Amino acid sequence: MPRCYNYFCLQLSRTASTAVILFLLFSCLCCVDARVADPKYYRLLGVKETASEVEIKKAYRKQALEWHPDKQVGKSDEEKKAAEDKFKEISAAYDTLSDPEKRKVYDQVGEEGLKQGHSGQSAQPDIDPFKVFEQVFGGGGGFSGGGSTFSFSFGGGGGGGGGGGKPKPALFADAEEHVTVLKKRSQLDELIKDSSSDVNAATKQFVVFLYTDHSGDSKKIKPSFVKIAKSYSGAVVFYAIECVSKGELCSLVEDDVQRFPHVVYYGYKKKLEYGATEAGRQKVGDAVSERGLSRWLADIVPESVVHLKSIDDHSTFLSMDTHKAKVICLVDKPGVPPKIKALSMDFQDALSLAVVSKRESPEVFKKLSEPTSPLPAFYDVQTGGLSVKKGTAVRSYIISVINSFRSSQNEAKFVELTMDMYTRGTCSNKDSKFCLLVIFPNDVYA
16 A cells, blocks of 8 residues: 555656656646736736736726826926827837737737737837827717827827827816716715705706816717706706816716726716616616707706606596696607706695696697797686796796685685595595594485
């Protein structure tokens, strides 16, 4: 019997010994071969030599936003030059490691070997770091239509202002009336905190647009974003963050933006990225478009509105929630105006709000309005009065209707209590009024 200890057996046949030696030698060779010739690119991106393509891309996105020349405003010339070199290096590292063939050659011969064309490959040309940035974050048409999407030179000013001239104005510089550019972390922190508040929640919804000044896709969709922001005025506030110069703010919203622009909604304790809905559906990889943005916001901005599409709907609405004031908003096209959505949520405990469309429900519309009435208009169910209100006057009108209704509830009324009224809340434990029931025999009441 061979003498054996914990892990090794001391008695081996000549054949077995040879096999073990060959195995160990092969293992050592494999270990040596598995190491890359030059780990510089991996260190630049801060990833392991075994990193996946997803990990490499994520690391590049973070580093690129950190070292982009536009982020170096206000720094010394030495600091700008160091950032310029770093931006070039991480771009070269990503360009190589994101390409399986280039990465394979780099692992074998390193950076210098790759540049000089060793291992049977052609020499590696200098890469355009801005073009790499565009390819990763999305570019589209660029700034000047045709040609390269970026026309910036390194050095001097550090602002990426194209050909050494004056820096281009910020993307939303001409749209500040409808889109506010966020620049302070304290402001963003407060907005995010308020979006989770239960107090006046409808007025604390907001949408934030993450972009870079040099993103062609961001520039292309900007007019549509401003147009939609204008349509939501008074209901949802729209903000924008430039993610190169304000990377910290950008990271608070989304730590790893994969494509610019990136749009996020906050409100009612929810955070939804573009394409995601209340049900959790998400359009992965879809670029932001005007139609997509409009539909997405229409789906996710909450409402407490009754849609009247028939005479039966109208009758049901009149008999429901008798402890609340009732207003019907008359509109031309189907759908609920954003301002009405916000008001319906703000006053949902005191007001039942309905919407009827002239095009969708002409029969109901005709019952409530004159054919020539300006739209949108508001029908007070309590008084039967029709009013045309716009802007901030709508909120004041709603408050006056609610107050008038509450005052009228303090007056005693004698009405017949039907089973239908009772099942819908009249004189129930949810009714805010006191009810005095007077019961008559059928023949006396008749």
